[in-house]
Each structure stands twice: as C-alpha cells, then as structure tokens.
C-alpha cells in the first residue's frame with residue numbers, strides 16, 4: 001500500500017521504516033530539511049536499535065523515500081500518518097499546533113482519491129474530529145485560492161471535494177525497543193467510525209497482525225481493537241497514565257521499604273508473581289521521564305480539569321514522581337552531608353537506556369539541583385559520549401569513559417541502567433574516587449559485588 005508518514009521523529013521514522021520493511025511504499029515527510037538530507041543518505045537522525053539497518057535496506061529496495069514536500073507526500077499516500085510532536089505547554093496541555101499545521105496542509109493538498117488520515121501523534125481526546133475540521137478548512141482555503149486565481153469556476157468546485165476519513169491509531173512504542181515493539185505489539189488500536197478506513201488499516205497491518213515479522217511467529221494473531229475515535233485517544237492516555245502510576249506506586253513502596261528495612265526488589269518480585277499485578281514496570285528507582293509519560297499524564301489531568309474533574313490519583317502519581325526524581329540527592333546528602341565543593345559523577349544521562357533521548361530525563365533535574373547546592377557534576381553516558389551530543393546539557397562535564405568519570409569523585413549516581421554499566425571495572429573505579437560511594441538510582445547493580453569492589457552502596461528501597 002502507499003503510505004505517507006508526516007513527521008520523522010522517534011515515532012514517525014520508526015513507523016515509516018517498519019511499514020517499508022514489511023513491503024509498503026512509504027514516503028516520509030519532514031519540514032526539517034537537514035533531517036531529510038541525512039535520512040536520504042541512509043542515516044537515522046535518532047539512535048534507536050535496529051532502525052538504521054531497516055532504513056538502509058528499505059532505501060536500497062526503494063520502499064522508502066524522504067522529502068520535505070508535503071504535497072508530494074499527500075499525493076503519494078492512500079494512508080497518511082500524522083506523527084509530528086505534541087510537546088507539553090507550560091500549563092500541562094499538549095501543544096497541538098504542529099498537528100494543526102499538518103492537518104491544514106493535508107487539506108490543502110488533497111486531490112486524488114480516498115485517503116485515510118491517521119492520528120499517530122498523541123493528541124487530546126476529541127482531536128480526531130478536530131483534525132477532520134482542520135482538514136476541511138484546508139480544503140476550503142485551497143478552493144478559495146483556486147477560484148481567486150481564476151483556475152476553477154465556483155460551479156466546478158465540488159469536483160475538488162476530497163474524500164477522506166480520520167482514524168486514531170495510537171502508538172505504544174518504547175524508545176530503545178521501538179522497532180521490536182512495532183513488529184511485536186500487544187495490540188493494535190483503531191479508532192474511527194468509518195468501516196472503510198478501518199478495513200484499510202487492517203490491510204496495512206496484516207503482516208504484523210499475522211506475526212510475519214514477530215520474534216515468535218507461532219504466537220496467535222495480534223488482537224485488533226476497533227473503537228470510536230475518543231476511546232482510542234483515551235486508551236493511549238490511560239495506558240501511559242496507568243504505567244506511570246504503577247511506577248510511582250512501586251517507588252512509594254520503595255521509600256517505605258527504605259524506612260522499615262525491606263528490599264523493594266524482593267517485594268516487586270513477590271507482588272509481580274500475582275498475575276493480577278504482573279511483574280512489568282515495577283522497577284523502583286529515580287522516577288519516570290521521557291517524552292511521553294510526563295506529558296501524557298499532565299495532559300490527562302488537564303483534560304479532566306477542563307471537565308471540572310480533579311484527577312487526584314494521577315496528580316499523586318506526578319507528585320510522587322517529582323519527589324522521586326530527587327531521591328538520589330537526598331541519599332547523597334545523607335552520605336556526604338555537605339554537597340558544596342563535592343564532585344558527583346553521573347553514570348548515564350538519557351531518560352532510559354538504548355536511546356539518545358534526553359527529554360524530561362531525571363538526570364537533568366539532578367544536574368540542576370546539584371549545581372544549585374554547589375556540587376561539581378560530571379557524567380558519562382555511552383550514547384552521549386559516542387555521538388558528541390550535548391543538546392540541552394549545561395552545568396555538567398561530560399567524560400568519555402567511566403574511569404575518567406570516577407577519577408576524583410566523592411560519589412557516583414547510576415542514573416540510567418545502560419547494560420554496559422553492569423561490567424565496568426568498579427574495583428579500579430573505587431580506587432580512583434575520593435570517596436567510593438555509589439547511589440544506584442535504578443537498583444541495577446549487585447550490592448554485594450559493589451561492596452567487594454570497595455564501594456559504599458546505596459540503592460533505592462533496598
């Protein structure tokens with residue numbers, strides 16, 4: 001099928017590349033010319049495991065093309081994905097101006113046959129109908145300009161009325177495993193009232209539904225849930241809000257464990273074995289961040305508020321998380337007492353491993369607060385060091401390896417559980433430090449091994 005994906009961020013590019021990989025003809029549109037140039041040359045502007053490989057093979061088989069020309073993308077696609085960002089505004093609402101610009105642009109360029117417009121971006125509940133309205137506005141504006149330019153008479157205009165439907169198809173991709181998640185989804189949600197559009201979407205995803213690209217092809221087909229537009233939009237918010245709340249819950253339990261002397265990792269195992277609870281997303285630590293949880297939970301609270309409902313549980317989940325993101329600071333103060341003049345080394349900067357994304361990363365709060373208290377902050381992160389990426393980073397000296405990081409530090413904080421952090425030479429690192437203290441912000445390391453290496457080990461709720 002012919003597909004156009006507009007917006008090649010973490011979600012759009014992964015979606016486009018994966019759809020090309022399963023045989024569709026994909027055009028990815030982005031208004032950032034630099035990015036388009038980079039992608040045309042076969043390079044991914046983001047780090048996502050497996051993405052470069054499938055992008056390059058799709059470029060070779062000419063299944064994927066990149067352009068900044070929205071008109072060309074709209075003309076090509078029978079299915080048009082809107083995947084531009086919806087960052088949070090200071091009020092907590094989503095900034096939907098990019099979605100609006102794209103919807104208007106689609107409308108202005110719709111002219112050849114039936115199209116399905118897919119909201120992949122996480123948009124406030126009710127946006128499906130709003131996108132439809134904006135597309136219609138775009139169509140009307142184009143008609144007006146055609147008449148004004150004298151190209152078409154008023155009577156002929158109905159010929160230009162394009163046929164389209166809007167579908168909400170939320171993504172549930174985790175950064176760091178987005179390609180894997182695309183080929184191995186737990187479910188596919190399709191919201192909309194047009195059976196024609198939903199049928200085309202089912203056809204689009206058929207190879208994935210049939211597990212043709214799955215890690216385990218013997219699994220039963222991926223469940224498809226067809227809903228109305230608002231329910232699909234709500235599913236995305238509710239899923240992220242639930243997961244974020246689950247993490248805040250275990251973080252709260254961890255804080256109680258710290259006080260009573262229990263070990264949250266054992267507690268998580270013990271409750272996770274209850275199939276009603278499940279063992280995933282029960283990893284206590286320094287809180288949730290990233291481009292989705294913080295913004296989606298805030299947006300849901302905001303939506304509830306718009307309808308006069310106070311989302312108390314969600315607000316509590318956010319409050320617990322805000323406090324949790326500074327738990328490492330509290331622990332550093334307990335051990336080092338005064339932080340002024342001390343040097344703290346951060347192991348990891350990104351909001352989770354296997355991504356280069358720093359959006360709303362707990363490391364950023366930590367750096368800011370440590371600076372405020374007069375500590376010197378150093379950091380080592382595999383991807384940040386490898387790519388030379390320094391975007392948005394200030395008040396921190398980025399080292400090129402873990403041993404240089406440890407050298408002279410009064411304490412280390414493990415912020416991101418990069419796999420390679422389990423095999424560092426901690427014995428050597430402890431010797432290089434002024435005080436061999438390690439705060440394990442992800443309960444990732446083996447406490448006994450760290451003590452053997454000469455560290456004073458402090459976990460979260462353990």
Ligand code: UDX
Pocket residue numbers: 006007008009010011012029030031032035082083084085086098099101102120121122123291292
């Ligand atoms: C996506 C979104 O779909 C968001 O709603 C969801 O919650 C998380 O995932 P993400 O992929 O992280 O966002 O967005 P981002 O990495 O910011 O990329 C957006 C892309 O769209 C950028 O490449 C940007 O250049 C492009 N863009 C933006 C356009 O092409 N046109 C625009 O008008 C605006």
Ligand code: UDX
Pocket residue numbers: 171172173174175176240243247280281282283284285286287288289290291292293351352
């Ligand atoms: C999330 C959702 O999982 C995905 O379905 C959605 O579509 C986009 O948002 P992402 O933000 O990429 O994905 O990563 P995720 O693995 O969910 O982690 C989010 C944050 O929670 C990270 O900061 C992570 O460190 C933290 N986390 C996760 C925990 O603190 N404990 C856990 O047990 C799991």
